[in-house]
Amino acid sequence: MASKSLILSLVVGLLCLATVYIPSNISSKLYMAFSYYSTTLLTQEIAELKCPIATKISPKDFDGVSNEILDKILHDPLFRNQSAMKLSKAVQIVTEVTDNTKFITNMDDPSFAPFTEFHNYLEKTFPHIHKTLTKELVNTHGLVFTWQGTDPSLKPVVLTAHQDVVPVEEHTVKDWKYPPYSGHFDGEKIWGRGASDCKDLLIGQMESVELLIETGFVPSRTIILAFGFDEEVEGTHGAAHIGKFLTERYGDNSIYAIFDEGSRGILEQDGTYLIPICTAEKGYLDSKITLQTPGGHASNPPGKHTAIGIMSQFVGLVDETPFEPSLTSINPLMELLQCYAEYSTSISPMRKFAIGKAAEDATFNKAIVDSLMGDVFMKYTISTSQAATIFNGGIKANALPESVAININSRIAVDSSVAETRAKFVDNLITSADLFDLGLIVDEEIIRPFTPNGYFNYSVPLRSLEPAPITSTKGSVWEVYTGSLRFLYEDLAYPEVVAEHQPQGFIPVPAVMTANTDSKHYWNLTDNIIRYFPEVIMKNGMSLNGIHGANEFAWIEGHLNLVAFYYLYMKNLDDYTN
Incomplete structure (x- = not known):
């Protein structure tokens, strides 16, 4: 049987892979929030947790x-x-x-x-x-x-x-x-x-x-x-x-x-044994972003960065600004955690209470979210992922690249959207365009005028899917x-x-x-x-x-x-x- 740790392992088909981390040590913020509730109220709140289980069903001819x-x-x-x-x-x-x-x-x-x-x-x-x-x-x-x-x-x-x-x-x-x-x-x-x-x-x-x-x-x-x-x-x-x-x-x-x-x-x-049944599916987005810059001989590069250097810094900016996690009632994970809290025979009253309040209390919610974000797989059940998967640029060893293109693959959180995901990348592009004095085109619309240094182009995605x-x-x-x-x-x-x-x-x-x-x-x-x-x-x-x-x-x-x-x-x- 799996280890009795505080990590629940979702053994899944395909890539439906996640681990559910339920914190054993409640953070100081959680203790502060918890202190606002009396023992009487705590008991009442725990009693109100509801996670009904379907009655077992057998065929009418099961005796035959x-x-x-x-x-x-x-x-x-x-x-x-x-x-x-x-x-x-x-x-x-x-x-x-x-x-x-x-x-x-x-x-x-x-x-x-x-x-x-x-x-x-x-x-x-x-x-x-x-x-x-x-x-x-x-x-x-x-x-x-x-x-x-x-x-x-x-x-x-x-x-x-x-x-x-x-x-x-x-x-x-x-x-x-x-x-x-x-x-x-x-x-x-x-x-x-x-x-x-x-x-x-x-x-x-x-x-x-x-x-x-x-x-x-x-x-x-x-x-x-x-x-x-x-x-x-x-x-x-x-x-x-x-x-x-x-x-x-x-x-x-x-x-x-x-x-x-x-x-x-x-x-x-x-x-405690839970049957994890996927009732939701994350969205999908491939973001193709290109950078056009003047060419030239590699012996005389412009400024500090070539197009490859600029695009590399942009990818770094994307990586340094991950999507904010969110655990809402829309996300089935909320119900999963609440069911665990209700039926576990070993969970502490404080943890049970915290999970029960996470849907309505921002402090408790943040404490649970912070603990979930500590797991490399679990974090992406409550946030949109982003991964630079393709990087193309340059055609000759001694020539400055005139065009560099990347692809960023995202799996969109169940309570987010394609538009919200793209908006984040547009914000990143505006930051980079300002930093390097570049133009910016998004979906054929000029967001920032062209400059002699070149321009970014974020085109309509060839492949996208809402959650x-x-x-x-x-x-x-x-x-x-x-x-x-x-x-x-x-x-x-x-x-x-x-x-x-x-x-x-x-x-x-x-x-x-x-x-x-x-x-x-x-x-x-x-x-x-x-x-x-x-x-x-x-x-x-x-x-x-x-x-x-x-x-x-x-x-x-x-x-x-x-x-x-x-x-x-x-x-x-x-x-x-x-």
């Missing part, structure tokens, strides 16, 4: 077919090995995409051939799905399977994942424990690129639906499986087209909920989903953990996705997007499973959790509807 199937998924050695082999063989098909993929316009390009092989593999492996569901190809390689429900008045539910994987660089092959596309199964883990990101999810969803068909299940609500093929390079060919396809068929706000990749597993804090709409943790969508998770984790997969350490069970809480998934192309379809891998590995230490790096793997135990969950959830969703 569902119990038998779920037991088979979780405990049958033969099923375990068969499931591992299904994922292993999927990993062996090299469905790589690169940054160049997004510029390919011909979907018959040979680089897409592996996706046809992958489709053929799915057809062979999941015959019931291909006989029962309607299969449609979207933009040649996108997959949409539709299982028509018996009640057309109910909004469809969408399960989504992506077929593509990031490339394995040739020079890293030697670093892999097993060949990266071997799909080697060692009895506990399936190794290979895409095993965890995210063929684990795709194959698991397919296995669940295949089992539902085999056991005679007929859904009231239409079930859609949607699999893009270029998520790793923005999803412009895959999910973007699937999103339009579903919108044309069903319309805006026509989907009950969408379930995508995201966070993974649990958080453990002093014996995602935040999924509510109130209502039936959240209740059925988290109630199903609790039943799986507490009653089926890990009842001994609850019995020995956690009388209140596993606590579902919202979390923040710091990267973007294919779901960004589906925002118009629903207000309910859940980004979570329903799998837990109750072992010492946690791992990011080598995602995007060497030695990527998927735990078979976690994969079976995933298969069991979607089987259980689809049954519960139908029972709840009826």
Whole structure:
């Protein structure tokens, strides 16, 4: 089990990575604020903390077919090995995409051939799905399977994942424990690129639906499986087209909920177990900034700085002026902290009180924010990030550069915006332009007149994305989903953990996705997007499973959790509807 420190580790899929630091030592400012409250008021405030937990939900036929199937998924050695082999063989098909993929316009390009092989593999492996569901190809390689429900008045539910994987660089092959596309199964883990990101999810969803068909299940609500093929390079060919396809068929706000990749597993804090489910996603911005200056011979440089020196100082200014952190009620992290404070059996009354007051009291809020900013990952769940990622300038060793260009990549805080992020960089540019007597153009508008020294140009971004709409943790969508998770984790997969350490069970809480998934192309379809891998590995230490790096793997135990969950959830969703 994870260490009982005051650091909660979010073990997540993709880049939904953060750690939640809950301060053990309250700052002096917090003590001062705390002193204003009497003991009576403190007790009253603590009692008012509310973080309701959804009731555990089991299928109505759990005493019969569902119990038998779920037991088979979780405990049958033969099923375990068969499931591992299904994922292993999927990993062996090299469905790589690169940054160049997004510029390919011909979907018959040979680089897409592996996706046809992958489709053929799915057809062979999941015959019931291909006989029962309607299969449609979207933009040649996108997959949409539709299982028509018996009640057309109910909004469809969408399960989504992506077929593509990031490339394995040739020079890293030697670093892999097993060949990266071997799909080697060692009895506990399936190794290979895409095993965890995210063929684990795709194959698991397919296995669940295949089992539902085999056991005679007929859904009231239409079930859609949607699999893009270029998520790793923005999803412009895959999910973007699937999103339009579903919108044309069903319309805006026509989907009950969408379930995508995201966070993974649990958080453990002093014996309290939280299920971090990403209900929000940060925004995205690439800022391209160029600097034009007079050229000349390097033997006679102008003043103290060349264009490269000026741009370097600008990047330094950007780095020295980070975005201000903010923890508001908009941010799901606030609810996560409050849920931890309410259900922890070891948290001190002062810390519990401080977290409870953070949403309304500026002093307590700042104390919590300061403590969160002490963690390199956690800080970016409450602030916009900025990273200079590309720097180009100069073409000859003895010539002064006339043009220098940089790119700054930002992941925008959930309570901020693209405009707010760009405004900060404009302020930085004005400061640098004043310092070096340069002109400034922003979005083709002259902000500062040109000078003989040159000018900055901040152009309209080629790629930007506002923070995602935040999924509510109130209502039936959240209740059925988290109630199903609790039943799986507490009653089926890990009842001994609850019995020995956690009388209140596993606590579902919202979390923040710091990267973007294919779901960004589906925002118009629903207000309910859940980004979570329903799998837990109750072992010492946690791992990011080598995602995007060497030695990527998927735990078979976690994969079976995933298969069991979607089987259980689809049954519960139908029972709840009826």
